Amino acid sequence: MADIDLPSDYVAYPESHVLIAGHFLVKDTYQTKRQAGMNDWLITFTLDGEGYFKTGDEHIICTQGDVTILRPTVPHQYGTSRGKTWHFFWAHFSPELFETNYLSDKRLVNLTIENEYIRNRINQSFEKLIQDYRERQRYWYELCELSLKEILLLIAQRQEQALDSRIEEVLHILSKQMKDSISINKLAKSVNLSPSRLSHLFKENVGHSILDTLKQMRLNQAALLLEHTDRSASEIAYEVGYQNYNYFAIHFRKRYGISPREYKKNPPTNRT
Incomplete structure (x- = not known):
């Protein structure tokens, strides 16, 4: 996938009951900063390269296999690490869409998915989510919700299950x-x-x-x-x-x- 700029239909602040998703490969000029946070959840899945997230004093690095979840209303900054590229899937979704009390209550979560099977499953779910979001055929919205729900449940399972x-x-x-x-x-x-x-x-x-x-x-x-x-x-x-x-x-x-x-x-x- 070639380097891309932000698409013209990219929406930083989804309205109520909106779900958007995409697939980026971006250079270190890519950066987003929101002093007041945003109204929606953000989830990313890093495929390759390196990105970062900052929330207050917290600074995390995202590398291959990392899932990062940012809660609504949290002031933040994220982007591609200096001298790197960042290849990742992402999705914004408004809080009204899902019950999310099974997810960590931390403001920012970065979870490394070490299990190859689970990593592939999350990858496939993101691919389905993005495909349905772009094609927008009949029932596309419901299909997007199903794919995202699967991703969130897999992440919750990883957080609760301390298996090697x-x-x-x-x-x-x-x-x-x-x-x-x-x-x-x-x-x-x-x-x-x-x-x-x-x-x-x-x-x-x-x-x-x-x-x-x-x-x-x-x-x-x-x-x-x-x-x-x-x-x-x-x-x-x-x-x-x-x-x-x-x-x-x-x-x-x-x-x-x-x-x-x-x-x-x-x-x-x-x-x-």
Whole structure:
């Protein structure tokens, strides 16, 4: 993407119930200063380069993978760091659009997204947000709200969840490859840890072992499929990663108190 100046339709102070978004690659001449703050929220996601934010005595630097959130009414200044370029997504949204009490109450938040999966997900949500904002086809506004809501919830999740980024990656792999055989050695290699260190760190973060967590994922999915699909219990056992139905049935009964076939005939929503 080539260097750009501010677009002609850029709005610094959105009116009530307005959401705007964009994608900038700007040199160190780019700077915005608002002594009285603004009426809306501002969120940025740095793709590359370096930017900065100043609010009173606070001065933060934004680099690749950083999400920055500025609350309304906070006097501030932000721009590209001297001698750098700053490549970032941004969005302004008025306070009336969302419940934001799940976000930090700090005036300025800078959060580094270390987990590659979450970083990619935020990136994709911003791309959808900007695309829908620019194209403005039918329901564009509602689609923009959905994309921004996803970004904000992912950020709130990161703030509340103190998981090691490597454990987050392992959980993502487990959920994505739940049907496959899982090798602790391969998982450890994927996050640059030894198998013993991964096992210890995982239990420390999650509270359960890797294999127990995988088992719970499989059983949760099995219960969902039993309740909401026409597949047989044996088909579902295979679908969630069990090669032996009897082994699956034993684990299922321990978890839910009844056999998979009984569960299918009388799922929780139908029980009195």
